[in-house]
Amino acid sequence: MAGLIRTGAITVGERMPSVRQLSKLENVSISTVTAAYHLLEEQGWIAVRPKSGYYVRRQVRDSLEVPSTSEIQSRPVLATxxxxxxxxxxxxxxxxxxxxxxxxxxxxFPITRHLERTYTRLSRMRKHLGIGHTNPVGPYELRQQIAHHAVDAGVAISPASIVTTAGCLNAMGLCLQVLTQPGDVVAVESPCYYGILQLIEAYGLKAVEIPVHHQTGLSLGALKLAMEQWPIKVVLSVSSFSNPLGCSIPDERKKELVLLLEQYQVPLIEDDIYGDLYFGRRRTRAIKAFDTQGLVLLCSSLSKTIDPQLRVGWILSERYYQELLHRKFLNMLSTPILPQLVSAEILSQGIYxxxxxxxxxxxxxxxxxxxxxxxxxxxxxxxxxxxxxxxxxxxxxxxxxxxxxxxxxxxxxxxxxxxxxxxxxxxxxxxxxxxxxxxxxxxxxxxxxxxxxxxxxxxxxx
Ligand SMILES: Cc1ncc(COP(=O)(O)O)c(C=O)c1O
Missing domain, CATH: 3.90.1150.10 (Aspartate Aminotransferase, domain 1)
Structure with a gap:
């Protein structure tokens, strides 16, 4: 059927044969035709119109080709x-x-109402004001839920190696504070989420931009060349469904990337904020899933999956845990307890x-x-x-x-x-x-x- 659409034998806007018709025509079961139509729908060839049937969709344009090159395109520059x-x-x-x-x-989505109700209930039930600063590590119940969900990304971590933060950008900022000094060189993706560029500017760092391929993400060849050429202190990557391209580094290349980090002993700050929002059949693995030396610091938050107003994020790191905790304490003493408790409760239920x-x-x-x-x-x-x-x-x-x-x-x-x-x-x-x-x-x-x-x-x- 896709071939017929491609060659124009069935044109845009035209109704596809009904499931029953096609089943008779091809001498296959109704469920086979339904499955085939679902597949065509998933691939963007056809769309269902309720109570009317399937119709041929306008074809998706060619995807954006971003040159993925193993040449380094930029020298380290101070971020402004x-x-x-x-x-x-x-x-x-x-x-x-x-x-x-x-x-x-x-x-x-219904989760917004659920969030409101949970906030109201917990603010009545649990004391959160008039209790002074809370422990900077963040409540155990939240860290336990984060550890539980990390398994989906292939990461096994103890709640004792998790620091909660005020969102993902704050998490990455704390990591940069621990891993760099002003004037250091860091490697970033190109194009790069502008929040990361702003952090780099705030800490007086220089950035080398590494090309990102529109389908396979960060170019490992270019990163390797950059590592050979410049004293790169840290790599930053939005590894799954990057912002702005929406692409991911395939799992097998994530493994290769970790080997490269190990070879040069360079840590990587992984921003996995979009990891749960995959369009494929299953979640991609985090780079951290392949990390055996503690070189990957995984940062994330609930800002893209639930609501950025929560300002609930986290860092997973065994190796740098104590320094990160100290940095959090120096930066903000602790983060508000109520949003963290609300998040813990939402994450613990099937509703999430x-x-x-x-x-x-x-x-x-x-x-x-x-x-x-x-x-x-x-x-x-x-x-x-x-x-x-x-x-x-x-x-x-x-x-x-x-x-x-x-x-x-x-x-x-x-x-x-x-x-x-x-x-x-x-x-x-x-x-x-x-x-x-x-x-x-x-x-x-x-x-x-x-x-x-x-x-x-x-x-x-x-
Ligand atoms: C890739 C990426 N990381 C981090 C952030 C900021 O997240 P948060 O609101 O949790 O600080 C954003 C927000 O746009 C983002 O796109």
């Missing part, structure tokens, strides 16, 4: 992040704006797993809808990434089209995007931008995509 980052942050709270700029999860199943399915659907809209409204030269999980997509426009100008145009018309300029220390992504597709689609949001597409089309035709 774009002014645009704060500009984009300020715009976030603009009322009436349609925002695609923030990598935040959707709020239309159910929520993840639901969210993963919704995000996949919402991404596909974004692709449909882009196919309709953007010129054919637009490239869009094919995330394997997570909540953001990366766009590449023809080189002469300035995505920062698109950002300013969108801002004027109350449509917010994240310009590519923010994702690197040199100007290599000026023609790119990132959109968040997590929220439910509304006519207003669809219109906003159309508006962006019209602007790009006008630029491409000149």
């Amino acid at each position: 992040t774009s002014q645009l980052v704060m500009d984009v942050q300020r715009e976030i709270s603009k009322p009436n704006a349609v925002s695609f700029s923030r990598a935040i999860p959707a709020t239309d 797993e159910r929520h993840l199943r639901h969210a993963r399915e919704a995000y996949q659907y919402r991404y596909r809808h974004l692709v449909d809209l882009v196919s309709e409204h953007f010129p054919t030269t637009t490239k869009i990434s094919r995330p394997q999980g997570g909540i953001v997509a990366w766009f590449e426009l023809p080189k002469h089209v300035d995505a920062t100008e698109l950002y300013h145009y969108g801002r004027k018309h109350d449509v917010l995007i994240a310009p590519g300029e923010m994702f690197s220390l040199n100007k290599q992504y000026q023609h790119c931008f990132r959109l968040n597709y997590s929220a439910r689609w509304t006519p207003e949001k669809e219109k906003a995509i159309e508006k962006l597409g019209q602007w790009v089309a006008a630029r491409c035709s000149t």
Whole structure:
């Protein structure tokens, strides 16, 4: 059937033969046809219309090709992040704006209500105010749940090697404080989540940007060359469903990466914040799953799976545990207890797993809808990434089209995007931008995509 669609024998918008018809035609069971249709749906060939049947979808554009090279493209440079980052942050709270700029999860899932109820109940039941500072390690029940969930990523760790933090960025900041001194060189992904670049700037570090392939993530060849050439102190990687490309380092390459770290005795800060939001059949492993020498410090939080307002994150590290704890104590004494207790309770119940199943399915659907809209409204030269999980997509426009100008145009018309300029220390992504597709689609949001597409089309035709 995919072949028939590919060759145009069945065209876009056309209804597929009914399950019953096809079962008769091919002399196979109804369940075989249903399974085949599910597969075609999963691969993006067809979509179901309730009470009507299956229809051929508009075809997904070619995925974004990002050159993956074993040449090092950048020298270590002192991080100075774009002014645009704060500009984009300020715009976030603009009322009436349609925002695609923030990598935040959707709020239309039942877990939001569950969260509210748990907060209310626990704030009545357990004393959390008037108790002074709590132990900086974080409550045992939360660390136990984090250890329990880490098994899904292939990581076996004791709650005694976990430090809780105020979110994932805070976790990575504490790791950098422990592992680096101002002026040190660190290796980051390119394109890189701008929060990481900001941390590097805050600690006076230099960064070498390592190319990321749109499907296989961080280029190990380029990283090896960088390690040979520069005194790299730490590597930072969003290993599963990176921000902004949505790609993952395949498990077997994660193993290779750990061997490289061992060879050079360089630690790696792994940001696994999107790990639970996979679109495939099972969770990918964390790099830490292959770490036998304690060189990998795994950081994560509930900011992408539940709500960034919780500000609950963590670091898994046996080797650097004491130094991390000391750093947390120096930075903030401790983190608020109530959100941590609420998180522990949510993680301990089946509702979290159910929520993840639901969210993963919704995000996949919402991404596909974004692709449909882009196919309709953007010129054919637009490239869009094919995330394997997570909540953001990366766009590449023809080189002469300035995505920062698109950002300013969108801002004027109350449509917010994240310009590519923010994702690197040199100007290599000026023609790119990132959109968040997590929220439910509304006519207003669809219109906003159309508006962006019209602007790009006008630029491409000149
Ligand atoms: C890759 C990545 N890491 C960390 C963060 C920040 O997480 P948190 O809100 O838990 O500090 C983000 C948020 O956008 C992110 O995309």
